[in-house]
Amino acid sequence: MNIAILGAGQLGQMLALAGIPLGIRARFLDPQPEAPGSMVGPQRVADYSDHAALDQLAQECSLATFDFENVPVDAASYLEQKIPVYPSPQALAHSQDRLREKTLFRTLGIPTAPFQPVDSLAELKAAVSRIGLPAILKTRRFGYDGKGQVWLRKAADCGAAWHELGGQDLILEGVVTFRRELSLIAVRGRNGDQSFYPLAENQHHAGILRLSRPADSHPALQTQAERYGRLLLDRLDYVGVLALELFDCEDGLVANEFAPRVHNSGHWTIEGAVTSQFENHLRAIADLPLGDTHLREQCAMRNCIGTLPDRDAVLAIPGAHFHDYGKSPRPGRKLGHVTLTAPDASSLAARLEMLDQLLVDS
Amino acid sequence: MNIAILGAGQLGQMLALAGIPLGIRARFLDPQPEAPGSMVGPQRVADYSDHAALDQLAQECSLATFDFENVPVDAASYLEQKIPVYPSPQALAHSQDRLREKTLFRTLGIPTAPFQPVDSLAELKAAVSRIGLPAILKTRRFGYDGKGQVWLRKAADCGAAWHELGGQDLILEGVVTFRRELSLIAVRGRNGDQSFYPLAENQHHAGILRLSRPADSHPALQTQAERYGRLLLDRLDYVGVLALELFDCEDGLVANEFAPRVHNSGHWTIEGAVTSQFENHLRAIADLPLGDTHLREQCAMRNCIGTLPDRDAVLAIPGAHFHDYGKSPRPGRKLGHVTLTAPDASSLAARLEMLDQLLVDS
Structure with missing residues (x-):
């Protein structure tokens, strides 16, 4: 059984290693040549949105998955028209947008830090006065390992934070005190x-x-x-x-x-x-x-x-x-x-x- | 670090799987196309004694090993002139010949069943009368999983056993009663x-x-x-x-x-x-x-x-x-x-x- 993995980083590599004894063989798509996964399964070097590459994967594999959450939802959805994709592109979409993700938590009754979407400096200031300080201004998309985040410790930080991240879809989150x-x-x-x-x-x-x-x-x-x-x-x-x-x-x-x-x-x-x-x-x-x-x-x-x-x-x-x-x-x-x-x-x-x-x- | 593995069976495959996390990559030589090892490392399809194939492995790898004991000693020795081979071709040679192997055990004071080399029907009969029955006539080389072995339960079995295995280097071994x-x-x-x-x-x-x-x-x-x-x-x-x-x-x-x-x-x-x-x-x-x-x-x-x-x-x-x-x-x-x-x-x-x-x- 062949499975397609979008992304051939270390997570893909370890998935492929776990697959061999189960009789599951990985085939990767990743734009980075010689990614870690390629040691354990053939890698196609192309963009995730390359339809020809996705078509070929769909022909060779009976299902698909991904090894990182910033795979374009469109690519996963395109692939899903041909072979099953797990987790679903819908789950992927939720995780790619901090606002959707936090809203989902709230809908399910799962506690979160206070949050508010922010589209202008004025909205940022209003959000700060509602949520309080300290707070963190974050991009709604493509943040990882602490990237795309600015801490606000005093009201005067709003301008600099907006200067750094403004223009992208943003969310302000309250800071949670945790053990x-x-x-x-x-x-x-x-x-x-x-x-x-x-x-x-x-x-x-x-x-x-x-x-x-x-x-x-x-x-x-x-x-x-x-x-x-x-x-x-x-x-x-x-x-x-x-x-x-x-x-x-x-x-x-x-x-x-x-x-x-x-x-x-x-x-x-x-x-x-x-x-x-x-x-x-x-x-x-x-x-x-x-x-x-x-x-x-x-x-x-x-x-x-x-x-x-x-x-x-x-x-x-x-x-x-x-x-x-x-x-x-x-x-x-x-x-x-x-x-x-x-x-x-x-x-x-x-x-x-x-x-x-x-x-x-x- | 690349290592060469002569033989790409399941043992080679599991060696290669263990190597990836250690930063050790396997390169295989095996005459059987698409052997199990080839899922985890590139396999060269050639005879073990193919010097060109061995030369290439030696260029690509810093040392060599093997995944089964019937690799020709000559191939391992040829490779050893270029890169280290572990275990040594000498250890390989000992294990390929039951007579050398058993003699080594005896030299080291490690108990074995009684044994005697056999080169003719007359020698077989003499060995049977010395060692007793039941006994097992075995080829000295290339036996595995019970192949190349004939049980002798009565003196009259000698002829049939010789007929089946005679002409190869043989060894008669006494039967050990074990728990x-x-x-x-x-x-x-x-x-x-x-x-x-x-x-x-x-x-x-x-x-x-x-x-x-x-x-x-x-x-x-x-x-x-x-x-x-x-x-x-x-x-x-x-x-x-x-x-x-x-x-x-x-x-x-x-x-x-x-x-x-x-x-x-x-x-x-x-x-x-x-x-x-x-x-x-x-x-x-x-x-x-x-x-x-x-x-x-x-x-x-x-x-x-x-x-x-x-x-x-x-x-x-x-x-x-x-x-x-x-x-x-x-x-x-x-x-x-x-x-x-x-x-x-x-x-x-x-x-x-x-x-x-x-x-x-x-």
Whole structure:
């Protein structure tokens, strides 16, 4: 069985790796030549909106998916006229627009930070006076890893923020006071079956995910997160893996955003869970039974940003699992990750400390 | 880093899959077009002894290994003049000749069944009267999965056995009475570091491995097996993974044979051990630190022989990990395997029973 993957980054690569043992072969479309996925499946180098390329994929593959949420909805919709696309272009569209996304959360009764669309400096000032400060002005589309965002700390910041982002569709969001950032990796099959991984706790640095690990949290928090996850999956008639980013606040969970794809905060599932998020995404879209999402051991995942650490030194740490995406180094770029597994919490802490000394993010 | 793999069967495929996250890319040589390895790395279709093909591999790769033990020693030696080959062609040569192999065991003080080379019917009869019956007449070379072997149960069987195998280099081996068949998956790095997986217990059917799982055994047995493993690894100045097949007998362990490669009885290490045998083979030959060989959970591996079971039904079993090699079905052919993991022995037993009902070997 061949599946088409729009986007051949590291997520596509890891999807393709998970597919081989299942008898599922990936075929990629990505405008970047020699993208990471191309090591595991043939890559067609073309724009996502190239109809000839999409036509060929549709001929070779029985269904399609994508590895990042900024694939043009038009491309996914065009492909959907020929072969099934999971998750649906509609889910993709929701995630691409912060206003639609937050409105959907609100409609479903999932708490969010206060927000308001902003189309002029006057509207920005009005929104600030309604929502309060600090607040964050964000582009509604194509933001990732903290890009396309400006913080407003005082009323006088409005002008500069408007100067930087004005002219695009914008949204002002209130700032939520939270104890920690969490994410829920959820999966829904074509038959509606659903499964959830244990909540992950995430630490960011300069807007980029740095550390992710199964969260030490009360079962009630997991239940609350899964309730929000179910609402979202069912409303979108979602198929595949979805990541729901949440803030853990005094009054409960507050949704930040969702990604309609496998997610960086679920990479620890490769070694840490019975079934990885990558395999479960494939199982879901290929209409196979979903796999067990339980934790197998203590684990934590650390991104390698900008530079890769010394491979020998990392592999000398017991329980270290190295993941080199094969990308050329560039500051702020995710080049790989290391997952540490350990039989107990204290060994994991010791191993994390060893790893920290080897990693220099840039 | 590119490595050359002579042989692109399922073992080569699983080596290549383990290599991608480590930044190691496989390039295959195999005379069979579209072999399983070719899904994960480019395959050159040519004979192993094709010097032009070997020359090209040597240009593209920094070292070489192989995925089956019947690669011609000449090909490995030719390649070794250009790039390092691990395990060495010398280790390969020992494993290709049952007489050399058994003699090596004896030299190292590792117990074996009684054996004697046989070059004529008269020698066969003499060997039978010395070794006793039952005994097995085997070709010294190119036997696998029970092929090239004839059982002798009474003196009168000599003629028929000679008729079937005579003309090749032969060896007569006494039959060992054993409680069970075990194997030790061992790994040795380029710096001499060694590591061993827990002994595996193996069940064969019609000469083909059917079930393999970490053995429930006394620590003293593991110690004895590792002592034999160390003797063998050191004598051969071995680099990579080696599988030592052993009989568990009343008086202790008796060596049967060794395979100078990753081994079917170590497939459960992919999900069941901290580091898989495939990753550890790559770590060893690439001069990286060896990975932890401890068991992570209860597990068992079942081969799919001749036909693949229904994928949906297998994946509905909790803790089932499906491995489809992408080969066309043929009776007696290993097409894939399923590894079951479980948090405890009783769930594993229940899962194995479910799996057994889905598998029909042919």
